[in-house]
Amino acid sequence: MPVSEQPLVGVIMGSKSDWPTMQHAVDMLTQFNVPHEVKVVSAHRTPDLMFEYAQTAEARGLQVIIAGAGGAAHLPGMVAAKTLIPVLGVPVKSRALNGQDSLLSIVQMPGGIPVGTLAIGDAGAKNAGILAAQIVGNHNPAVRDAVRAWRQAQTDDVLANPDPSVANAI
Amino acid sequence: MPVSEQPLVGVIMGSKSDWPTMQHAVDMLTQFNVPHEVKVVSAHRTPDLMFEYAQTAEARGLQVIIAGAGGAAHLPGMVAAKTLIPVLGVPVKSRALNGQDSLLSIVQMPGGIPVGTLAIGDAGAKNAGILAAQIVGNHNPAVRDAVRAWRQAQTDDVLANPDPSVANAI
Amino acid sequence: MPVSEQPLVGVIMGSKSDWPTMQHAVDMLTQFNVPHEVKVVSAHRTPDLMFEYAQTAEARGLQVIIAGAGGAAHLPGMVAAKTLIPVLGVPVKSRALNGQDSLLSIVQMPGGIPVGTLAIGDAGAKNAGILAAQIVGNHNPAVRDAVRAWRQAQTDDVLANPDPSVANAI
C-alpha cells in the first residue's frame, strides 16, 4: 500500500475482508496522487482504536476519512461522531442482504452527524476515492487537474467506442 | 422514573424522542420489581459518555443493558463492543423507513459482538423489559416468579375473553 | 457433538439443513466451556416435541435456549411461548428471500413473548453462542472470563494486522 508524505485522506475499513472492495478507493487516490494512509479499524472489535483514530485525524492533517464497512456498519457514523473532518462511507456488500443493511446503517444518520454515503460495493469505493480527491482538489489545483484529466479520459473512452456490440480497441 | 437500590438493568436510549417507545421496557422492569436505571446516552452526540457507560457497566453490577435507537442505530452495537454483559437492542420506529433501518442497523451485527434484538417499536421495548427480567430471573426466583405470574395472567385474560366481537369485561 | 455434564444451554434447529449455520453457535459454546445440548426440533413437523422441550427446559436446568430456523421461522417464538428462560433466535438464510423472511418471522414478536434475535446466518449463530455465554457468565466467572479472553484475542488480532492488503501471519 503506497503511503507517501503527510497523508491527506485516511482509508479505513472494519475488516480485512473489506479490502477487495476498499482497494478501489485507494486505487483512485493513487491515480490522483493524493497522499493517503490505509488501515483496518474495527468499530466493534477495536472501538478504542477507532475513537483514537477519529479523534486525532484533524490534528494529523487529514482532510477526509473514507470508512467502509458491511452489515450493521457502524464505523463511518461513529468515526464521524468523533471528528470534524468530512467522513465518507462505503457500504460493503454483505452476505445475506447484499449491502442493503450496510447502506441503511451508514446513510440513515440522525441530524447532527453527517456521513456522505456512496454506492454499495466496488462502485461506491471507487467513487469515495474520487469524491475525496474532489474535496481535496478544492484547494489543491494539481489534484483537481488530475481528476479533470481522468474524467475527460473517461468521457473520451465512451465517445470513441459508441458501438456496444464491438469490443473496445486494446 | 423509579430507580431503586443497586440497578441490575440499565435502560439507555439515543434521544429523548425515544422515550415514548422505551418507557414500555421500563414499565415491565417496574412490574417485575427489577432494579433499574434510565438514561439518555447518544452514540453520535455523546460518544465518550457511551463508552464510559458501557465500560463501567459490569463493575457497577448491571446484568443486562437495554439500548433503544432509531435510523442508523449504532447505540446497541457500540455498547456491546465495550462490555461483556448481555445487550438487548430495541429498534425505534424511524420517520421515513418505519424502523426497517433501525432494525437492520441493530440486528445485523458481525460475528463476535452480539446484540439480542427485539421487534420494532413499542412491542420490542416491552419485550426487552421482559427478556431482561427473564435473564435476571435465571438466578433471582422472585423475578422469575413475577414473570411467571404476569405471563399466566396474560394467558388467563385471553382465555376469559374468547369472543373477539365482544368488548372485554371491566 | 460434545455434550458434557448438565447442559446450561440448549441449541435446537428446525431441520438438519440448518446445521451448517447453527454449528457456529455450538462452536462458541464449546470454546467457552459452556455445557450444552444439541437437537433437531421442528415446529411444524414435531410440534409436540417442541412443546415438551420448551416446557421441561426450566426444570432441566437450562439457562438459555438458542433456536435457529428459516423461512416462516416459528420455532424460536413458539418455544418462547412455552418457557420462562431466555430464548435467542437465529434467522437461517432461506433460499428465495435470503433470510429476510426468517428474520421478520423471528424478530417481530408481539408484546408479551420476547425472542432475542441475532443476525441472519453464520454471524448470527456465532453471536447467539456468544450471547448465551454472556448470559451464563453473569453468574459464572469462568465462562465470563473465557468470553473476556476470547474477545481480547479478537481485538489483539485486529491490532496486530492493521494493513488490509497483507495476508495475516500464520
Added chain:
Amino acid sequence: MPVSEQPLVGVIMGSKSDWPTMQHAVDMLTQFNVPHEVKVVSAHRTPDLMFEYAQTAEARGLQVIIAGAGGAAHLPGMVAAKTLIPVLGVPVKSRALNGQDSLLSIVQMPGGIPVGTLAIGDAGAKNAGILAAQIVGNHNPAVRDAVRAWRQAQTDDVLANPDPSVANAI
C-alpha cells in the same frame, strides 16, 4: 357473531385487535350461509389452547380453518402443523411494517405443512371467507350456488356502473 348449527369453518385470530380485519371473513361466511365459529386463539399467549383447537378440529367436523394474525404471525402455520384440514392464513396489517412481516411469516412455510395465504388486511380476510366457501362448496351445492350468485352480482355491479366519474346509483 351468528354461530348456527354444526360449524364447518373455524375462524380464529391471535388477538381481539385483529377483529376489525377478520370480521370481513365472517361476513362472507354469513353471506353464504356457511355454519362457522369464531374465537380468539393466541399462538403465543395461549399455545395449549391453540394445539387443542387444531387437534380436535377434524373430529369436530370442521372443513376449513381461517387463521388471522399480525407481525411474527405464527398462528396459521402452527395450527396447520396440528391438523389435516385445510388452513387459510390472513396476514393482518402490522404497525411498523404494514403486514409485510405478517405476510412472510404466514406464506413462507417449509415444504410439508401448507397454509393457503390471502392478501394483507381486509381484502385478504374477505377472500379467506370466500375461499373457505368455495372449498365447502365443492360438496355443498347450496353454498356453491350462493357464491355463484354473489360473484354474478359483483360482476353485474361493475357492468352497470362503467363511468368511474359518476357515483353509483342507490
Added chain:
Amino acid sequence: MPVSEQPLVGVIMGSKSDWPTMQHAVDMLTQFNVPHEVKVVSAHRTPDLMFEYAQTAEARGLQVIIAGAGGAAHLPGMVAAKTLIPVLGVPVKSRALNGQDSLLSIVQMPGGIPVGTLAIGDAGAKNAGILAAQIVGNHNPAVRDAVRAWRQAQTDDVLANPDPSVANAI
C-alpha cells in the same frame, strides 16, 4: 406425467420453465393417489386457452386448480376470476427479484376473487400439492388417510434423527 382416471386437481403453469418447480406439486398428488392433470397454460401467451380452461373446470369435475407462475404472475388470479372452484397459487422464483414479484402478484388479490397462495418456489409447489390433497381429503377418506400417513412418516423421520451433526440412516 401420470394422468389417471377423472382428474380432481388441475396443475397448470405459465411456461415449461416452471416445470422444475411445479413438478413438486405433481409429486405430492401422485404420492397421495389424487387423480390429476398437468398442462402449460399461459395467461399472456394463451389467454383464450386460460379462460376456457378455467371456465370448464367445474363441469369437468375438478375440485382444485393449482397454478404456478413467475414475475408479473397473472395466471392464478385470472383463473380464479373465471371459476368457482378453489385456486391455489405458487409463486415461481423469478430471475431478478427471486419471486418477490411473483408472490405479490399472486397473493395481493382484491377482495372478491381469492387465491390461496403458497411459498415461493419448490416448497410452495410441494405444499400446493399437499393442500390440494387436504381439500380433496375433506370428502375422500383414502386421500385424507394418505396425507395422514405421510405426515406421520415425516414426523417420525425427524424424531428418529435428532442429532443434526450426524447424517441420516438411509
Added chain:
Amino acid sequence: MPVSEQPLVGVIMGSKSDWPTMQHAVDMLTQFNVPHEVKVVSAHRTPDLMFEYAQTAEARGLQVIIAGAGGAAHLPGMVAAKTLIPVLGVPVKSRALNGQDSLLSIVQMPGGIPVGTLAIGDAGAKNAGILAAQIVGNHNPAVRDAVRAWRQAQTDDVLANPDPSVANAI
C-alpha cells in the same frame, strides 16, 4: 368525462376507487385535445368485458390503452395479452404496500407481452396521459405541438420562480 369524436386513447381502470388517481391521465389527454374514452373494466370482476375491450380496441381505432390498477394488478398485462396496440400501465397506490405490489404486478411482464409502466399513483397517471399523447403525436402534429407548448410552459414556470422560499406569483 368529455369523450369527443372517435377516441384514440382508451383509459380503463379496475375499480371506481381508482378514479382519483386515473383522472390525472384523463386531464392530460383533455389538455392536449386527444380524443379518448374512459371506462371501468375489472380484470377480476369482469374478465369477459376486459377481453372484449382489448380484442376490439384495434378495430375501433384506439392507438393507446392506458390501464390503471392496484394490488395484484392484472388489468394492464391481461389487456396487453389481447391486443397489438401499445398498453401503458399505471400502478395505483395500494392500502398495505403503497403500490409496491401494483408496480411489480404491472412492470415485471414476461418477455413477449410488454406493458409500458409509469410511476405509482398520481404522477404515473399524469405521465401516462402525456406519454399517450406523445405516441399519438408521432403522427398528429396538433397533438405534438400541444405537448410541446405544455412542456415549455412547465419549464418557463420553473425558470420564473427560482426562489423556493417564496410562494409563486398569481
Added chain:
Amino acid sequence: MPVSEQPLVGVIMGSKSDWPTMQHAVDMLTQFNVPHEVKVVSAHRTPDLMFEYAQTAEARGLQVIIAGAGGAAHLPGMVAAKTLIPVLGVPVKSRALNGQDSLLSIVQMPGGIPVGTLAIGDAGAKNAGILAAQIVGNHNPAVRDAVRAWRQAQTDDVLANPDPSVANAI
C-alpha cells in the same frame, strides 16, 4: 448491428456492459424489420452527447427511443426531459440490488416527464423492442403485421406443447 435505412427507433445504453441485456431489444426490432440505430450514450460520462442525442431525435425522424441503464439509472429520464418522442426505459440488472435500484430510478419519474418502463433485465429489453414496434405499427401496417405474426407463433408454440414434462419438438 444491422442499421438499415432511416432509423425509426434509437436504442441507447449507458455502458457496453449493458449490451448483453439490450441486444434483446435490438433482436426484436430486427425481427420486425423496424429500422433502428444502436449506440452507447452515458448520462454520467457523456452528458453532452446525451443531450444532443435526445434533442435531435425528433428532427432525425426517430419515433421511439429505448434507453437501458442500471443502478442510479438516469439515462431514460434525462433523455425524456430533452425530447417529445416517446421514451421507453429498461432497468438493467445491477450487481448489488438486482435491478431494484435501476427500476425505481427509471419508473418513479415526477409528473411531467414520462418514461414507459419495462421489466428488469432481458425480458424488459425484449419487451421494449416489441413495444417500440407496436408504437411504430400504429401507422405502419407491415410492422404491425410482423408483430401480429410473431405473437401468433408464440401462442401456437405454447398450444402445440402443452405437456411441461416433455421437451419441445425442435
Added chain:
Amino acid sequence: MPVSEQPLVGVIMGSKSDWPTMQHAVDMLTQFNVPHEVKVVSAHRTPDLMFEYAQTAEARGLQVIIAGAGGAAHLPGMVAAKTLIPVLGVPVKSRALNGQDSLLSIVQMPGGIPVGTLAIGDAGAKNAGILAAQIVGNHNPAVRDAVRAWRQAQTDDVLANPDPSVANAI
C-alpha cells in the same frame, strides 16, 4: 433566504415542494456563516439550466453543491456529471415509497461520478448543510470553529438532560 457575499455552497432542489426539507440545509449553512445561494433547478423540467448551473459552478467559486430531489431523483447525479466540485445529495421523502426510490436514485451512482448521499428527509438535509460546512471548514478556520462550537453545544445539551422522562429545561 440570506445570500451574503460570494457564495461557497449552492443549494438546489428539483421543486418548490422540496423546500420544507431543504431549508434545513440552508439553516445549518446560515448557522455556520457559510455564504450560500439557493435555487430551484429541475433536472427534468429545466435540464438546460441544470447543466449551465453545474458547468459554471467551479468558475463561480462554489466549493460544494447540495442537491435535493425526490422519486426518480436525477438532479444530484446529473449535476455531479457536469462539475468537478463535490456534490452532496439529499433524498427527499416521496409520496408512495417514503424516499426509498429517492435514496437509491441518488446513492447508487456508477463508478466514475460520485454523489455523497445523506439520509432521507429533514435529517439528511440538515446533515448536508453540516457536511458542506465541514468541507469548507478544511480551509476556513472560522467555519470549522463554528461547527466545533455547535457540535459541542449539541453534546452538552444531551449531557445536561439525561433523564428521558423529564422535559428539557428551556
